[in-house]
Amino acid sequence: MTLNQLFDTSRYTILDGGMGTMLQAAGLPLGTRPESLALTRPDLLETIHRNYAQAGAQLLYANTFGASDHKLAGTGYTVEQVVPAAIACARRAAGDTGALVALDIGPLGELLEPAGTLTFEDAYNAFARTVRAGQDADVIVLETMTDLYEVKAALLACRENSDKPVLVSMTFEENGRSFTGCCVESFAAVAAGLGASAIGVNCSLGPVEILPLARRLCECVPAGIPVFVKPNRGLPRADGSGYDMTAEQFAAAMEPYKELGVSMVGGCCGTDTECIRLLARRFAGLVPPARQVKPVSRLCTPVRAVEIDGPTVVGERLNPTGKKRFQQALREEDMDYLLAQAVSQMEAGAQLLDVNVGLPGLDEPALMEKTVRALQAVVDLPLVLDSSDPAALERGLRVYNGKPLVNSVNGKQEVLDAILPLCKKYSAAVIGLTLDEAGIPAEAEARLAVARRIRDAALAAGIPQEDIYIDCLTLTASAQQEHVMDTLRAVEGCKRELGVRTILGVSNISFGLPCREYLNVSFLTLALARGLDLAILNPNAEPMMAAVAAWRVLSGQDAGSTAYIARYANAAPAVVSAQPGQISLEQAVEQGLKAEAGAAARRLLADTDPLEVVNAHLVPALDRVGQGFEKGTLFLPQLLQSAAAAQSAFEQVRTALAEQGGSPVSRGAIVLATVQGDIHDIGKNIVKVLLENYGYQVTDLGRDVPPERVAEAVRRTGAPLVGLSALMTTTLPSMRRTIQLLRQENLPCKVVVGGAVLTPEYAAEIGADFYARDAKATADIANTLFG
Amino acid sequence: MQLSLPAAPDYAQALRYLGAPPEDTSSRALLERCAGPLWQAAAPRGISRAVPTGQLPAELTAGQDIRLHLGDSAQTLLFAVTLGPGVDVLLRRLAVTDVAASAAADALASALVEQVCDAYEEDLRREWQQNGLYLTGRFSPGYGDYPLAAQPVLCRLLDTHRAIGLSTAPSCMLTPCKSVTALLGIGDTPRRGHRAGCGHCALRTTCAYRKRGTFCDAEPTV
Structure with missing residues (x-):
């Protein structure tokens, strides 16, 4: 044979x-x-x-x-x-x-x-x-x-x-x-x-x-x-x-x-x-029937294969443009902030997530890889890797688990030459922006011509037709009002004449105008009627999601309005949401009420200095909860619910500081890690939340962390305190090695250790400075050390 | 094989893991919130296989405690159960969105894997008893002086990666996290085996149960 x-x-x-x-x-x-x-x-x-x-x-x-x-x-x-x-x-x-x-x-x-x-x-x-x-x-x-x-x-x-x-x-x-x-x-x-x-x-x-x-x-x-x-x-x-x-x-x-x-x-x-x-x-000797396969546009993660057949929502919030708090999170490599944004978009109904981590001064390729790895560990939505840097795209594409969408190429030959082969090699679909060396053509016909060139180049690179998406580029109504309709005509032309999928960043339309959502919703609806497939928008903006849901009903795609009814049957049509009761930040934290704590912090921040909010309101409330925990009148679940409430209040403080351009709250830097070989990180996560609530700048290295990465983080941050956790007897030697390395390299930091199988004796034996029996004890040690 | 999920969560056990008293209604409410997503995420599977005790590789009979437990059992039942990777995904997701729910779901998942093990063990016990043979209780790597190094060997003999999607990491830790491996003695007379006791336990100096004068597997949960 x-x-x-x-x-x-x-x-x-x-x-x-x-x-x-x-x-x-x-x-x-x-x-x-x-x-x-x-x-x-x-x-x-x-x-x-x-x-x-x-x-x-x-x-x-x-x-x-x-x-x-x-x-x-x-x-x-x-x-x-x-x-x-x-x-x-x-x-x-x-x-x-x-x-x-x-x-x-x-x-x-x-x-x-x-x-x-x-x-x-x-x-x-x-x-x-x-x-x-x-x-x-x-x-x-x-x-x-x-x-x-x-x-x-x-x-x-x-x-x-x-x-x-x-x-x-x-x-x-x-x-x-x-x-x-x-x-x-x-x-x-x-x-x-x-x-x-x-x-x-x-x-x-x-x-x-x-x-x-x-x-x-x-x-x-x-x-x-x-x-x-x-x-x-x-x-x-x-x-x-x-x-x-x-x-x-x-x-x-x-x-x-x-x-x-x-x-x-x-x-x-x-x-x-x-x-x-x-x-x-x-x-043997028989002839199998030929298979008839209908080409389908599909993006996927292992558990979710999303067929692009009708309006599909792409979450836009993982993007630093114009978002100071997001920029700060990127600079601090605060993955948990990004992950929380991703989960919230997923819960709001996003079907794909756009991921852009480009910020001047940062190592975008490394950050793209790190972000893709972190995101696919917690959300199962396919990702749209958004970068103009081929190196960043390649790092993201290589570690991506599934079939992603690349955002983007355009009509410039050098861009097509650099990025299309990557899409082919790593099995990604691709978005082409209708612009080229001469900029964005104003007229629909000219944009269509660029789109045709991109499509042909993608096909020549071996990318199948169903994996090609064209972004006709939303021009703002305030600056280029006369060309709004050109964008919509170009979308229609791409669908009808080129047979490709289409995508638009919808919210651009309203830039510079008041009450942007009115314009966004109307433009979205018009674009959907012209055949828009992927709408990049903020899925947490309910009117936008409602416009998509309504479109699916009106176009007959949502048969029997089943999905619409499921989404809205129990929702009041009024846009006024229930106001959380006006309780104080202290009460909200002590009672473990997350939404109320966030709202109370926002109210306080209107006329109170952010640091004052932390020191005079948050910390005293946390202290009272901590005392209750020690006395045995409160238990771990209550302590954690209070911590979660304080966390949501703290997020408001961070956002306020980032918007003001002030420096982040920091009582001191602490590095945390679950040691190499161990992936049980719940204890470490609890410690992290508690320390952050007390205003420490925590660098969380995650789990299964090699000693070298801990040492590197201590050098980079100058942290005077390192927290290490291990759950298993077999990973205790990693803890010992990590401490040895920190000492060998003469890093002037104290080490606190904790975890189920640790004892004070063993902690002393491996050279730790402190043993903490629980998260509260770790926070106490930090408070004493930092004064 | 696929195993079924228990009809109701074991809140009492989960509360105990969380260090909250049974009557603590707010902790219980937190656990109740987690039960739905956890039941959605869990896909329990189990596998077992009997082998002659005399043919067990040396790594599986290391330490006094496991030998005491198996006693004169002519055969040994190798046993493994996992809740599957979906539970790990849920726990990772909760860890970035809600630390309280994450701890509660973790405790409830630990209680759940025990429930699943108990039910599976009960089925096996019944089957063996129909052939006039009796099982001891479960004895897992990590109990007493039984080393975690037994875990990868047990998984290899049961081909758990292929059979139920369960593996061990180089540190001998089970992945997915909410999983259990164990050995049970099989013999022709009723037997209980020997529990490991506190003598060799890694936690004997810090154990909260011992401080209260009880044992981790003896304290009533209701």
Whole structure:
């Protein structure tokens, strides 16, 4: 068989069956590492492969599923020993049957960040090592994947370290999601975009259960890319004695796949040579039906595949332009502020989030990468990476988990040349702004001409039509009133004549005019009527969201007005929202009332100095709560609710100071971290909130933090106090190493440690200055130290 | 396999984890707010497998306490449960938006994984008993002198990454966070096993329960 035949969608390719099954049948002792057999029992592997080849398998998966440095750790074997030896077994077995040999790569067995501690780069490096060791194979297979991020790391490792075609299959549960929540459509979009040569489903389920998932996959994988399945031999029997199908039942259950357009079939757990022989008998020589795939514009994260079909809301608030508080947060790398903004837009109904972190004087590429990583750990909306800096876009695109939208290119040739290849490489859709070397053309026709040039350049770069979005650029009504309608005509022209998607930053229309929302809502409605797909707006502005919801009703898209009713059935039509009771800031904090605390702080700030608000109102209230906690009249939940209320009041203080251009509140700098290896950070998070409430400038390094990063942060901030937390006995040594490094580097800081397994004795032993039994105790230590 | 979610949250246990008394209505109200999202986010799965005790790799029988617990059990049931990564996502999201809700949801999730383990263990106990065999209680890495290093070995033998999406990090920590692994002895006579006691516990000098004169697994929760 040739490679061309293997991927030919007009014929069936027969894949092999389970390897583990055959090894178990050979009676291996408990705990044997199957990968070691390439060196200890090559004869056994060769026999199994030969049996599959003789049964009709045309692609033999070498026994390299777990041959990564992560999984081989402790076996005494290296990747470079195991991989070539395992491929050689399959190659010998293929013999004169003409079967091809695949380097088979499974998951690394550790969870990637943010769920685990394995970084994307470490995963990439591990896969790259296996790929480089597998040069003797004909193709590479990535299989049994459950995490889309791991698929991306592996696919990039294949593409950048080998020129072999790659087959990728993920494993799903019956609900159509992997263990990590990835859906079939997101998998298809990302795998196809990153250049997979075949896309499939394997393991976990039998042919009956996988059938509907394979059908979904066939509906979204581009027609030129083969779809394949390798199901288990039915479902496991309850008594653990194998799978519930006979070989004949398995092969018969594969019959319905002939209607889907799947062109490669094989088996996974439980299947054996007999299953493959019967499968080959039913499929070999037949012609699969051609798949008809409707092109769909889709952006995704693993858990959310957003089909752009009608008005879609892009949250605009992650952008420093004109927002002093946001600029301050970027300068301080205060990710929690950005994340809170993101969550609030998501809760308000945004479907995509625009992310712009460009600010003069900051390292935008590094900040873009950091922000993308942080955002995808807490929100599952697809992101629109907004930058004009190709380096920033590339850093963001590389670590993005899913299929994002790039904002933006324009008609300038150098911009197209720099950014379109990045979009192609990392499987991103792209926005083109209708401007070029000559600026923004005023007339609709001229903007359309720029749009056409951008579309053609994107198509030439290999970006499909459905992934091209054009921004016809909203000109402000105050300055260029005569061209407002040109923008709308250009939107219409793009939709009708170019067949691309459209996007507009809606709020620009009202710049410089009073009561901006009136204009914004009207312009949005006009634009939607002309075919606007993506509306960039503030989702927390309800009238804008209402205009979108109303449009969906009036255009018939919201059938039966179901979504509209769900959103507004219980809402009073009046815009006046209920006023929180006029209670004092102290009362609000002591009673743990967040909204009221924020409102009370706003009222106070109207005529009180921000620092006065903190020192005379917030801190005394927190002290009273803290005393109650110590006396045992209040408990942790009340302490935390008060802390959360104080936090929302504090946010008002920060905003006020940022607007006034005053320097931020700071009683002193403190660095906090959960030590390397540990991702239990709830205790550290509580400490952070309490310290911030007392006015400290906290640099929160997050969790799983290497000692070097702690030392670097102390040097950068000059913090006199460092707080370290660890939850597990196994991560205490990291705490010790961190303290040692701080001392070695003669950094003049005190160290306070805490965490479930710590004791005062151990804290002293590892050289900490203070042991804190809880968050309140940490705040007391800081208050004493800083005076 | 997928496991079902309990009908009702164990508020008493969660209150205990939070250090709040059972009658504290405001803490309970906070927990009640978290229950809906938590139940939405959790996708519990479990797996178990019996192996002859004599064939257990040395890492799985390290320490006195686990050997005492298994006693003369001819077989050992390897046991793992996870609430899935959705719970971790929820906890991360709450951590940036509401610290009080984040602590409450964390406590409720810890109580939930215990509830799920108890129900799964009960099912297994019933199944084994139908064959005339009896199970001890669960004994997890980290109890007494049983090292956390047993955790990755247990996960490998159960192939938890593939079977239920559960892995260990290099520090032996389980990921997703709200997960449990354990060993149970299996024998042909009724057995309870030995609890680890406080003798080897890492927390014996700072433990709040001991200061109150009780035990972490003995204090009544209602």
